[in-house]
Amino acid sequence: MAKTGTPRTSASSSRRGAADRRGQGDELHQPAGGRHPPLTTNQGIPVADNQNSLRATPRGPTLLEDFVLREKITHFDHERIPERIVHARGSAAHGYFELTKSLRKYTTAKLLTEVGEKTPVFVRFSTVAGGAGSIDTPRDVRGFAVKFYTKEGNWDLVGNNIPVFFIQDAIKFPDLVHAVKMEPDRGFPQAASAHDTFWDFISLTPEAMHMIMWAMSDRAIPRSLRMIEGFGIHSFRLLDAKGGSTFVKFHWRPKLGLQSTVWDEAVKLAGADPDFHRRDLFEAIQRGDYPEWEFGVQLFTEEQAAKFPFDHLDPTKLIPEELVPLQIVGRMVLDRWPDNFFAETEQVAFCPANIVPGIDFSNDPLLQGRLFSYLDTQLSRLGSPNFHQIPINAPKCPFANLQRDGHMQVHVPKGRVNYEPSSLQADSPRETAEGFRSYAQPADEGAKGRVRAESFADHYSQARLFYRSQSAPEQAHIASALVFELSKVETPHVREAVVGHLRHIDGDLARRVAAGLGLDALPPAPPAAVKPIDMPPSPALQIIGKAKPTLQGRSVGILVDDGSDAATVRALRKAAEDAGAAVKIVAPRVGGAKLGDGRKLAADGQLAGTPSVVFDAVAVVLSAAAGKALAKEAAAVDWVRDAYGHLKAIAFDEGAQPLLQAGGVAKDAGVVKAADARAFLKAAATRQWDREPRLRTLA
Numbered sequence: 061m062a063k064t065g066t067p068r069t070s071a072s073s074s075r076r077g078a079a080d081r082r083g084q085g086d087e088l089h090q091p092a093g094g095r096h097p098p099l100t101t102n103q104g105i106p107v108a109d110n111q112n113s114l115r116a117t118p119r120g121p122t123l124l125e126d127f128v129l130r131e132k133i134t135h136f137d138h139e140r141i142p143e144r145i146v147h148a149r150g151s152a153a154h155g156y157f158e159l160t161k162s163l164r165k166y167t168t169a170k171l172l173t174e175v176g177e178k179t180p181v182f183v184r185f186s187t188v189a190g191g192a193g194s195i196d197t198p199r200d201v202r203g204f205a206v207k208f209y210t211k212e213g214n215w216d217l218v219g220n221n222i223p224v225f226f227i228q229d230a231i232k233f234p235d236l237v238h239a240v241k242m243e244p245d246r247g248f249p250q251a252a253s254a255h256d257t258f259w260d261f262i263s264l265t266p267e268a269m270h271m272i273m274w275a276m277s278d279r280a281i282p283r284s285l286r287m288i289e290g291f292g293i294h295s296f297r298l299l300d301a302k303g304g305s306t307f308v309k310f311h312w313r314p315k316l317g318l319q320s321t322v323w324d325e326a327v328k329l330a331g332a333d334p335d336f337h338r339r340d341l342f343e344a345i346q347r348g349d350y351p352e353w354e355f356g357v358q359l360f361t362e363e364q365a366a367k368f369p370f371d372h373l374d375p376t377k378l379i380p381e382e383l384v385p386l387q388i389v390g391r392m393v394l395d396r397w398p399d400n401f402f403a404e405t406e407q408v409a410f411c412p413a414n415i416v417p418g419i420d421f422s423n424d425p426l427l428q429g430r431l432f433s434y435l436d437t438q439l440s441r442l443g444s445p446n447f448h449q450i451p452i453n454a455p456k457c458p459f460a461n462l463q464r465d466g467h468m469q470v471h472v473p474k475g476r477v478n479y480e481p482s483s484l485q486a487d488s489p490r491e492t493a494e495g496f497r498s499y500a501q502p503a504d505e506g507a508k509g510r511v512r513a514e515s516f517a518d519h520y521s522q523a524r525l526f527y528r529s530q531s532a533p534e535q536a537h538i539a540s541a542l543v544f545e546l547s548k549v550e551t552p553h554v555r556e557a558v559v560g561h562l563r564h565i566d567g568d569l570a571r572r573v574a575a576g577l578g579l580d581a582l583p584p585a586p587p588a589a590v591k592p593i594d595m596p597p598s599p600a601l602q603i604i605g606k607a608k609p610t611l612q613g614r615s616v617g618i619l620v621d622d623g624s625d626a627a628t629v630r631a632l633r634k635a636a637e638d639a640g641a642a643v644k645i646v647a648p649r650v651g652g653a654k655l656g657d658g659r660k661l662a663a664d665g666q667l668a669g670t671p672s673v674v675f676d677a678v679a680v681v682l683s684a685a686a687g688k689a690l691a692k693e694a695a696a697v698d699w700v701r702d703a704y705g706h707l708k709a710i711a712f713d714e715g716a717q718p719l720l721q722a723g724g725v726a727k728d729a730g731v732v733k734a735a736d737a738r739a740f741l742k743a744a745a746t747r748q749w750d751r752e753p754r755l756r757t758l759a
């Protein structure tokens with residue numbers, strides 16, 4: 061009960077409400093500046109009191125009559141919509157696509173023919189397995205969905221950051237997703253593939269082996285969404301003005317290069333900042349460091365495809381760039397964070413069937429199934445066949461047809477004509493010669509049936525190609541990831557079955573994983589329908605080989621305390637910022653630290669709340685006294701130990717030595733003097749891969 065003993069009556073608070081609207085002196089309402097519009101109900105009725113419900117007497121029952129209360133609570137009760145069955149957790153941004161090289165020879169799609177033309181885009185990145193409230197850094201595939209609002213309608217390129225998929229036929233998708241999601245009886249694990257049902261399904265699905273190599277690689281633990289590649293996966297067709305077709309695979313290449321976390325870092329990030337990727341994308345866009353990707357195509361003809369040692373219609377296969385080079389034809393820049401998460405990021409509906417004239421589908425059976433699924437799921441997720449009218453989904457070009465009515469119809473069509481053919485209304489929409497046409501593909505020979513093409517039978521050659529194309533640390537990470545995941549599997553025969561498959565991929569990999577799991581003998585390899593072939597290694601499949609040694613778009617944390625040398629801190633900060641990094645000052649107290657020059661330096665983060673996992677490289681600049689004191693402070697010791705263990709560059713000064721010692725930091729090429737800013741920049745531009753074998757057993 062209020063201490064004053066004077067109950068707020070409706071009359072007194074309505075006077076207060078009127079004052080609020082003018083932004084004047086109520087203790088509940090601090091004016092935010094500017095002119096506040098009147099608060100109203102959804103019917104536009106001004107609300108006088110948004111603090112108290114309507115009561116029969118000050119201490120009596122609440123009245124059903126209170127339409128303000130009822131409307132507010134009812135709307136609140138219905139705020140949530142079903143989350144996506146997969147890719148529930150996502151972050152998105154607006155931007156534009158700009159064509160840099162015309163594909164006029166191959167397609168009539170205007171966004172791919174008019175050089176310099178900027179097409180607005182909305183891009184949503186996602187994890188696959190976890191729920192909407194799950195973490196950003198699990199081991200998982202990342203969705204990379206792009207909606208192009210072209211002048212000829214919306215084109216959705218709904219891709220992933222991995223160029224192949226687990227299964228060859230859409231009919232297996234519900235099984236795959238059930239297997240990877242939390243187990244149905246116990247309701248865990250969330251956002252993780254390291255459990256029995258996933259690996260049970262995988263061990264019985266040899267076609268998944270190529271994708272498993274990717275999913276166990278560092279591609280599945282990216283450092284930043286700004287540093288992932290994107291792939292349309294399936295072959296599509298480009299159609300020229302004469303109806304001729306060229307096959308195409310679509311690629312996105314991050315301008316900042318690829319970068320991943322190490323596993324222990326990804327695990328710790330999940331606790332330190334469950335929104336790590338979302339925040340990273342948000343902060344980069346807010347500071348004007350706009351993420352950018354090159355857009356590339358692999359173009360090939362039916363005749364070329366016939367000579368590939370795999371079937372390009374099989375979505376478990378990629379086309380090595382060494383076989384069909386990637387041509388860069390455009391760029392995409394993300395330069396605006398959504399105004400509202402729900403209205404845009406949550407309500408956006410991507411669909412591979414949204415395609416524009418000049419582009420067409422291929423017969424990839426996974427793609428064919430996807431063409432059905434997305435609209436179907438969105439009808440239940442967004443609740444009405446009119447979800448295309450939601451601003452984030454609506455085309456930005458004129459659109460008109462004769463579909464009518466339904467839940468949540470917000471357009472008000474005019475006139476008598478809602479059918480076609482018709483002759484009564486001059487402005488009713490009609491078919492156009494410019495409209496979408498499908499490629500007139502001659503039908504294949506063969507009988508109808510539930511069959512898998514024989515050309516889809518080789519499940520191991522590309523898994524082997526991927527594994528053997530990796531650098532030594534990347535191969536070690538794949539082996540370690542398999543050991544980690546399979547160690548979480550409780551059923552021994554499932555573990556063994558997976559190792560059996562690995563024998564077809566690479567004998568050394570199988571032996572490493574078997575040893576890591578403590579198997580006494582190598583389990584038998586299952587029969588393979590087709591003997592795997594050796595393809596020439598493809599360095600384009602690496603991450604480390606493609607990483608750019610740069611601080612551009614990266615982050616540097618500088619740990620300071622009272623008495624830190626101001627000149628060293630300033631010099632490091634300037635050098636890192638000039639190299640394109642975002643620099644944050646970390647101190648034991650969020651208020652900052654009084655540096656050696658007597659001036660206070662504000663902290664961007666408090667030590668325990670800002671662990672070094674959130675940075676790409678760190679510096680520790682401390683007075684002798686602070687160095688000694690922090691060597692006894694767990695958060696500080698973890699700060700340097702983790703930076704070291706996660707293979708990051710560390711700059712240190714004399715005073716920081718005791719702390720480094722406490723964190724077990726041994727001197728190597730990545731541990732440099734804080735006074736030598738140039739050496740720090742060089743070391744910080746990459747991870748210290750040479751350090752890793754000294755720190756952990758790589759299976």
Ligand code: HDE
Nearest residue numbers: 144147184203204205219220225230233293429433434437
């Ligand atoms: Fe999806 N997928 N998918 N998928 N997918 C969905 O659509 C589906 C597949 C991908 O940010 C759902 O609106 C089937 C491959 C992304 O909103 C659903 C099959 C690739 C997103 C669906 C696949 C993807 C989805 C769930 C096998 C990479 C998130 C919510 C035939 C090329 C889009 C929704 C966003 C979302 C079905 C396989 C990418 C259920 C049936 C392969 C990036 O319709």
